[in-house]
Amino acid sequence: MLAAIFPGQGSQKPGMGKSLFDDHVAVRAVFEEISDAAGVNVPGLCFDSDEETLRRTENAQMALYTCGVSAYVALVSEGVRADMFAGHSIGEYSALAAGGWITITEGARLVLKRGELMAASGADRPGTMAAVLGLDRAALEAACKSASTDSEVVVIANDNCPGQMVISGDTAAVSRASTLASEVGAKRVLPLNVSGAFHSPLMEESAIAMGERLRVVTYMVGKAPVYSNVTAGAVTDSGEWAGLLEEQLRSPVRWTETIEAMIAAGATTFVECGVGEVLGGLVRRVSKEVQTAAVYDAESLSAFKGARE
Numbered sequence: 001m002l003a004a005i006f007p008g009q010g011s012q013k014p015g016m017g018k019s020l021f022d023d024h025v026a027v028r029a030v031f032e033e034i035s036d037a038a039g040v041n042v043p044g045l046c047f048d049s050d051e052e053t054l055r056r057t058e059n060a061q062m063a064l065y066t067c068g069v070s071a072y073v074a075l076v077s078e079g080v081r082a083d084m085f086a087g088h089s090i091g092e093y094s095a096l097a098a099g100g101w102i103t104i105t106e107g108a109r110l111v112l113k114r115g116e117l118m119a120a121s122g123a124d125r126p127g128t129m130a131a132v133l134g135l136d137r138a139a140l141e142a143a144c145k146s147a148s149t150d151s152e153v154v155v156i157a158n159d160n161c162p163g164q165m166v167i168s169g170d171t172a173a174v175s176r177a178s179t180l181a182s183e184v185g186a187k188r189v190l191p192l193n194v195s196g197a198f199h200s201p202l203m204e205e206s207a208i209a210m211g212e213r214l215r216v217v218t219y220m221v222g223k224a225p226v227y228s229n230v231t232a233g234a235v236t237d238s239g240e241w242a243g244l245l246e247e248q249l250r251s252p253v254r255w256t257e258t259i260e261a262m263i264a265a266g267a268t269t270f271v272e273c274g275v276g277e278v279l280g281g282l283v284r285r286v287s288k289e290v291q292t293a294a295v296y297d298a299e300s301l302s303a304f305k306g307a308r309e
Contacts, residue, residue, distance in 0.1 A: 003267040004075075004082035004098060005283070006068040006091030008253075009194070011275045012060045017046045017067040019297035026077045030070040030104060034062075037108035042066050057122065057195050058115030061090045065111045068094030068274035069104055071295045075273065078305050084234070084267060086227040086258050088279060089158075089199070090114070092248065098273070101222035101238060110245075113213050117206040118196060118249070124205070127197025129157060129168040130178050134187030140165055140177075143184060147177035157199035158253045161285035166192070168200040203249040211246030232257035234265065259286045271295055271304060 020027045021043065035042040045054075046063045054060055068091055072082070087095035090111065097107035132140055137159065144154045144167060154169030154177045167177055174197075178189040196202065219238035228235050230247045232254040259270075259282070272279045272294040280292035293304045 001083040001266040001268055002080070003084045003086065003262050003270045004072055004095070005085070005270055005272050005279050006072075006087035006094035006098070007064060007272060007274050007276065007279050008087070008089035008091045009057070009060050009064065009198075010192075011278050012054045012063050013275060014050060014054060015047055016054075016063060016275045016296075017070060019299070020070060020074050020301065021047075023298045024070075024074050024077060026073045027070040030073050031066060033104050034066050034069075034108040037105040038062060038112045040112070055193065055195075057119040058112075061111050061115040061118075062108070064090050064274060065094050065097075065107060067296070069097045069107070071273035071301075072098040074301055075271070075295055075304075078301065080305065080308065082224060082271070084224050084227065084262055084265065085222075086262060087229075088255055089229065089248070089253055091274070091279075092226070092229055092245070094274065095226045096222070096241065099222040099224055099226050101219055101226060101241060102217065103220075106217055110213065110217065114206075114210055114249075117209050118198065118203065121203055121206040122194075122196025125197075125202050126171060127169055127200065127202045128171045128174050129166055129192040129194050129197060130174055131188075131190040131192060132165050132167060132178070132181050132186050133190070134163050135165070135181055135185055137165065139184050140167065140181055140186075143177045143180035144169075147173050147180055149173070153201055155200050156252050157197075159256045160253075161256055161259075161282040163285065164282070168197045169202060170197065199249065199252055201250060207246050207249040210249055211242065214242040214245050217242065227258045227262055229253045229255075229258070232261055234261070255282060256286055259283050263287055263290060269293065 157168035
């Protein structure tokens with residue numbers, strides 16, 4: 001069975017999506033649809049922006065959503081369809097649009113709102129994130145608990161794969177937790193260049209505001225299940241998505257468990273749609289028994305199609 005997965009913030013890079021855009025009419029149609037829906041020149045954003053411009057939360061999210069959806073549309077145009085979907089953070093919106101749970105247009109409008117809210121939260125209550133390598137979850141949870149106070153909090157934001165997690169919260173608390181993590185055995189702790197404390201309690205106001213927007217969306221019955229960041233399980237009831245997507249902003253991305261659940265459900269090949277091959281590397285850390293691939297330009301699309309023939 002084929003699982004399509006979609007990357008999150010950090011994977012963006014200048015020129016993203018241009019090769020598929022140049023080669024596929026269907027991809028150009030997706031870029032045009034999203035540009036019209038969001039009121040953003042998405043081709044200009046993806047192809048002409050520098051790294052600093054794309055690093056801004058609202059820009060990164062729109063670019064990643066567009067490239068994720070369009071890469072999957074390119075696959076479909078070549079006769080390839082996934083049996084299940086998942087996306088990492090903002091990638092979950094790409095997964096929902098690709099899987100038919102929301103329209104591409106509605107997804108673009110939601111991503112626009114989400115990016116604006118998250119950028120505002122980062123400005124209103126500054127926070128940060130850090131990657132922690134080589135430490136088990138229990139030890140990192142203990143470090144976060146010890147580093148948190150009544151006024152400053154730090155939590156695990158992403159469980160990406162065995163040996164790789166991300167912490168998020170108030171800057172001082174993240175710094176304390178980073179020191180504690182190193183003292184109890186973390187191989188490396190890497191501060192991340194982000195504009196806020198995503199997937200943490202610092203996103204509470206954004207989550208509430210996003211929830212109001214999510215509850216007026218019409219969700220459809222998708223073509224295949226999408227696995228939720230919040231529960232790490234398959235969602236087959238469209239009525240659950242408004243609450244899950246709200247909760248996602250303040251809750252950890254349970255990526256390790258998500259991939260394990262997809263494998264348990266029969267996934268044998270994971271294709272990363274959008275930009276780069278970051279998620280494929282995480283999947284291989286979870287299991288060496290599955291195949292991974294990526295589709296992000298004309299060459300990688302051709303290679304993936306050829307490997308399946």
